[in-house]
Amino acid sequence: MPLALDLKDRSCLVVGAGPVALRKIELLVGAGARVSVVAPTMHPDTAEFCAGRDVRVERRCVRESDCDGRLLVVAATGTPEVNDFVSHACQARNTLVNCVDSPGLSSALFPALVDRGSVTVAVSTGGASPTLARRLRERIEATLPAAVGTLADYLSAKRSRVRDALGSVAERQRLWDRVLDGPLPDLLTRGDIEGADALLDEELARTGPPVGMVSLVGAGPGDADLLTLKALQCLQRADVVLYDNLVGADVLSRCRRDARKIHVGKRRAFPGTRQQTINEMLVEEARAGQRVVRLKGGDPFIFGRGGEETEALAEAEIPFEVVPGITAALGCAAYAGIPLTHRDLAHSVRFVTGHRTGGEFNLDWPELAAPAQTLAIYMGLEALPVLCAQLIAHGARPETPAAVVARATLPEQKMHLATIGELADPTGEIPVSAPAITIVGEVVGHARSSGTQ
Template sequence: MLQSLRKPSEAEPGRLGRLAKLPVFFDLKDRRAVLVGGSAGAAWKAELLAASGADVDIYATDPSPEMEYLLARGGADGSLTLHRNGWSAEILKDAALAVADLEDEDEAETFAAAAHAVGVPVNVVDKPAFCDFQFGSVVNRSPVVIGISTDGAAPILGQAIRRKIETLLHPSVASWASFAKHLRERVMQHLPPGMARRTFWERFTDLAFRGKAPATYGNTMETVLERIAAQTGETVGRVTLVGAGPGDAELLTLKAMRALQSADVILFDDLVSEDVLELARREAKRMMVGKRGGRASCAQDDINDLMTRLALQGKQVVRLKSGDPMIFGRAGEEIEHLEKAGIPVDVVPGITAGIALASALGVSLTHRDMAQSVRFVTGCAKTGQLPSGLDWQGLADPSTTTIFYMAGGTAGAIAERLIEAGCSPTLPAVMVSNVSRGDERWAGSITDLGWASERRDPTKPVIIGVGRVFKRAAKADARRLGHPLMLGATA
C-alpha cells in the first residue's frame, strides 16, 4: 500500500489571547491636559502627565501640600498651571485628555459625561465606571517606557511586578534607547533591509545590556559604531564572578540579579541556595562546581579550565560564589587564569558571611566603645588544621573583633591559641550556621567554643565571631535559651 504524501503548507498564525485592556502609549507632547482635584493622588497624576510632555491645567480650590510642592518644583517636562477654582464643561474644550479626583459619585458621572460630550478621553480616579483609560505602574527608562496593568484588580501586584522589572533593567538602557533614535535613520540609509540590519541591531542590543552607558565605548557616535562593527569578529565570551551572599536571595545586589538574568552558563558553589538560583535566567545551563571542606570537591584547576573553555565558545559565564567572591573565594586565582587566556572578567560583590553575621545578631563589629578594628581570618588550612603564620598576638587585641571563616573543625584550637596569646577566657564568642537562613546559633565564651563546635551539625557551614562586641548577643542567647551553651534554631 502506497503511503500518501503530504505537501508542506503554511500553518495558520496563532491567535492572540484575550486582553483585559489595550496597552497603548499616548503622545502628549505640547498638548493640553485637564486635571481636576488637588489631593496628593491628583498631584501624582499631574506629575505623570507633565513628565509625558503635557501642558497640564489643574483646577483645585484647595490644593494639598503635595500639589503645592509639585507646582513649586515643576515637572520633568511640559508645564503645570494652577487655577484656584472649580471645573466647568468649558475647560474640557481642546483637551487631549481629562483626569479628575472626585469623591462625589454624581459629580464624577457629570464630569465623565461632559468629557464624552466633547470627545475627550477621561479618567476619574478610583472610579472604573467613569474611566476610558487607566493608569498603570510605570518603569521609566525613557524613551523606553514600560506600563503594567492588572485591570484594576491588584494594584499592589502591579507595583511588585514593576519593582521586579526595575531590578533587571539597568538604568543605562535609557541612554542606549536615546542613542538608537539618533542612529535609526543612518542605519536605514546605509544598511539594506533584512539580515544586515538585524545583525547590527543585535550587536547594538548586546552592548546595551552589558550595564554600561554608550559613553563607555567612546564620546562620539562614530566610536560607538566602530565598537559595534568590531563585534563581527568577536568569538570570546566573558566571565562574571558574582557574589551570591550568605543565602537569603533578597540580599542579592541588583547587579548580581542582572548578571544571573543574562548568563548562558552558571557555575555555582555547593553553598549557593536554591532561592538564589531561582532568580537566574531559565534558559541558562547550571553546573555545580561544589567546594566544601571535608567533602568531595571540584579541583580548582578543573573549574578554571571549564570557565575558560566555555568563554572561548562565546558563552556569557557566571561564576556564582557564596558570600563575596573576593573574600576567601579564590577569585584571585580565577581572575589570573582567565586574563592569561584573554578572557574579560567582571566582578560583582556580594554580602560576605561576616557582615551577614553582624546583621543577624544586630551587632556592630566596630562599636566605638568596644572595638576599633575588625579582621576576617580563615580558620582552616588545606590540611584541615589551623593555618600557620597567623598573628595570634594581634588577634588577641581586646580592641579587635575577629571573624573566623571555615572554622567549625578548628574552633577549640582557635580558643586555645587566643587564650595563650592573652585573651580572657570569658571573652564573648558566637557561632552561627547557615547565617541569614535561620539555622543554629550559639553564644557564650571562648572557653566553650570547642564544646559548642562538637555539638554542631557538621553538615552545615559555620562562622565564628570573637570579641567584646558580642557580649550583648551572648547575654541574649542565655536569656532566650535558658543556658548560654545550648544550641537551637534562631528566633
C-alpha cells in the same frame, strides 16, 4: 494587561478640576492628547494650567454625552456617585475609563511613570497600592541613567545601518549587547556623538568569532537584596552562570531567564566539581563567545578561590572582571547586631578560615589570641572545639564571647551565643548547622539577643 497608548491628537476627557485632576490633565497634555475638562468649579491651579494651553474647559456637571467619541475618560472628582456615573457611561460606550482611587470602576489604570524621553517605565500594582507603585518608581528612577532616552534615540537612528551590515538576529543582538556593555553609553552622556559613531564603526568592522567574557561575581551572604547593583546587572546579561552551594534559589532567580545555570559546588566529604574542571569550564564557555558569570557566595576573593580562577583566565587570555560582594562575615555581623570593630573593644578584624590543609591548621595562634580584636572564622564549625582550644592555649581568655551564626541574613538565620571555653569542649553541642560563621571577641556582647534564635 500593560499597554502603551498613543494619545497624540486623540480626544480625552477629565471630569473634575481639583489637584488630583490637574495631575491627570498634565499627563494627558504631555502625551499630546486633545483634552476637555468638565467640572462645576475649578481649582485656581487647574484653571491657570488650562488657560495657558489648548484645553477645552466647561464649568458644569458632567453629562453622559460628554463621554461620546473619547479614547479615554478620567473621573477625578472625589465624589463616588459622580465617578460611578462616569464609569457606567463609559462602559456602555466601550470607552476606556479611569476612576481615581476606584480600580473596581476603572477599565484603565494610570501607572507610576519614570519618564526619560524616548524611554518610559511604568509601574502598576493594579490599583492595590498606588503608594507602593510610587516607591517602586523611585527605586527605578535611582538606578536608571538620566541619559537613557538619548541612548534610545541614538540606537533607533542606527538600527537600519546595523540591520544592513549584519544578517542574523543573533549577530545583531550580540552587537547591541557589546555596545551597551561598553563605553558608548558614557560617550553619549557626555555628548560625544563622534566618539560613539567611531566606536560603533569599530564594532561593525570586527571579524572573527565573538569574544566572550567572565565575570567573577560575589553573591553576598545570602539575602538576595544584598546583591550589588553591578552583580545584578551581570546576572541579567549572563548566558551561562556557574554557581556554588552557598548561592540560594532567590539569588539564582535574578539571573536572565534563559541563562544556563550550572552547579559546580563542593561540600565537605563530597568533592563536587574539581577546581581545575571549573577553571576549564570558564575558559571553554568564554572561548565559545559566552558571557559567563562565576557566582560565588560572599565575595570572590575572600576564601572563594577567586584568585585561582583569575590566574587561569589570565593565562588563557580570557577577558574577565571581578565584582565584589558583601562577604559572609559582614552580612552575618550586621544581621546579628554585632559591630566587628568598636572603639572600646576591638581595633582590628581578622578573617580566618577554619578549613584544614593536609589535616593541619596553618594559623598564627599567638596573633589570633591577642586581645582587642575580632575574629571571623569561616568554614570552621566542625573544627570549632579545636580552634577555640588553641586560642585558649595561646593566651585567650576562656570567657571571651563568641557567636555562631548559621544561615546568616536569611529568614531562617540562627545564632548561638557562648564563650570560647564552652565551645572548646568537644562533648558540647552547638545547636546550629553549617554553613555558619563564628565571631569571637568582646564585640559579641552587642549581639541582639542571647541563646539560639
